[in-house]
Amino acid sequence: MRGHLILRVVSKILIPFLLMFALYVQFHGDFGPGGGFQAGVIVAAAFVLYALIFGLRAMQKIISPALLEIAVPLGVLIYAGVGVYTWILGGNFLDYNMLDSHDPSHGQHLGVLLVEAGVLLTVSSTMLLIFYTFAGRGR
Amino acid sequence: MEFLFNLILLLFLAAVTIGIIGVRNLFAVVVLSGAYSFLMATLLIAMDAVDVGMTEAAVGAGVSTVLLLSALHLTNTEEAPAKHSNVLPMALALLTGAVLVYGTWDLPRYGDPDTPMNSYVGDEYLERSIPETTIPNVVTSVLASYRGYDTLGETAVIFTAGIGVLMLLYGRRRKGDDDEGDGRS
Numbered sequence: 001m002r003g004h005l006i007l008r009v010v011s012k013i014l015i016p017f018l019l020m021f022a023l024y025v026q027f028h029g030d031f032g033p034g035g036g037f038q039a040g041v042i043v044a045a046a047f048v049l050y051a052l053i054f055g056l057r058a059m060q061k062i063i064s065p066a067l068l069e070i071a072v073p074l075g076v077l078i079y080a081g082v083g084v085y086t087w088i089l090g091g092n093f094l095d096y097n098m099l100d101s102h103d104p105s106h107g108q109h110l111g112v113l114l115v116e117a118g119v120l121l122t123v124s125s126t127m128l129l130i131f132y133t134f135a136g137r138g139r
Numbered sequence: 140m141e142f143l144f145n146l147i148l149l150l151f152l153a154a155v156t157i158g159i160i161g162v163r164n165l166f167a168v169v170v171l172s173g174a175y176s177f178l179m180a181t182l183l184i185a186m187d188a189v190d191v192g193m194t195e196a197a198v199g200a201g202v203s204t205v206l207l208l209s210a211l212h213l214t215n216t217e218e219a220p221a222k223h224s225n226v227l228p229m230a231l232a233l234l235t236g237a238v239l240v241y242g243t244w245d246l247p248r249y250g251d252p253d254t255p256m257n258s259y260v261g262d263e264y265l266e267r268s269i270p271e272t273t274i275p276n277v278v279t280s281v282l283a284s285y286r287g288y289d290t291l292g293e294t295a296v297i298f299t300a301g302i303g304v305l306m307l308l309y310g311r312r313r314k315g316d317d318d319e320g321d322g323r324s
Contacts, residue, residue: 025193030274033189035282037293041194045201052205069305076298079291094287105273112274112283115290122294126301127202133308134209 004053011053018046026120030109036116040123047124048131056135065132068125075122082114141185148182163218169207176200186249190278 026039051059083094091098096111155175159168176199183192247254264281274280282290 029276029279031276033276033278034193035190035279038190038193038197041197041202045197048202048205072298072301076291076294079294083287083291094291096284096287105271108272108274108280108284111287112272112279115283115287119290119294122298122301126297127198129301130304131202131206131209133304134206137209137213137308 008053011049015046015050018042018049022046026116027113029116030112036119037123039116040120041127043120043124044127044131047128051131051135056132060132063128065129068129068132071121071125072129073122075118075120075125078118078121079115082111082118086111145182145185148178148185152178152182165211165214165216165218166208168218169204169211172207173200173204176204 022039022042025034025042026036029035029039047059047063050062082096082099086095086098087093089098094111094115096108097104099107099110152175155171155178159171159175162168162171176195179199180192180196183189183195251257264285265277268274268277268280268285272280272284274284
């Protein structure tokens with residue numbers, strides 16, 4: 001879409017705000033609506049918009065498919081890893097109270113933060129990877 | 140006021156659905172289904188399910204519209220004319236719809252406080268969430284903490300779905316890339 005000046009300029013302005021909003025949804029999930037899944041799909045939608053306007057090749061220069069192939073399982077590993085870590089600390093699987101020895105509620109906040117980060121990573125990279133494989137087939 | 144708002148949105152939804160059935164151009168169908176998702180997202184926000192609305196807008200209207208468009212790129216944009224009569228599928232769809240409407244009669248009224256889901260476990264979560272976890276948003280504390288196993292399973296499902304799509308599409312593309320002269324590219 002080289003010629004579409006308005007689309008290019010508007011999306012260039014919009015994409016940072018989309019990513020910012022995704023981060024807000026991610027880190028504000030404890031207090032307002034949202035969380036890892038919602039933030040993940042917004043991140044994916046922002047990158048898909050970038051790929052639509054500037055081309056798949058430009059997008060893959062920023063995030064390569066190989067990187068995504070690592071990120072998809074890494075998110076699940078982070079999530080399960082938190083569970084295993086609480087095991088090692090002597091609690092049950094995914095027992096976030098164990099994460100902070102002084103204040104269990106801090107442990108809860110930390111656990112939810114880590115787990116949501118894992119969800120964000122898996123959801124956004126899976127979405128993008130599916131988009132890459134679909135969009136790459138036509139050429 | 141809210142009733143009027145919901146009524147207008149539902150009427151729009153019905154109009155878009157009839158449009159999707161009637162139009163034979165697949166590009167128009169994809170655009171209309173994107174519009175359907177946006178209307179649905181607005182309805183979900185009107186029902187105070189903002190997080191579901193966000194997901195619907197980003198996935199339903201955003202990513203899946205793009206995926207359908209890129210699938211359209213590989214096929215014809217006009218729907219092929221039907222080879223058989225439409226009577227049987229029509230009757231089946233109407234019957235299924237009638238059964239679903241019949242099923243809604245047994246559902247509790249929307250927001251009814253005396254339903255099982257609002258009276259036993261739901262109350263328990265609302266009472267215990269803030270003293271136990273100090274997370275103000277109960278949805279998050281239920282999803283990520285009390286029901287952490289379920290969300291781990293959900294993440295694993297998304298992971299599996301991604302791997303499945305990769306195995307179906309990616310492998311074939313690699314083969315096509317190896318021998319460039321297979322006529323399609």
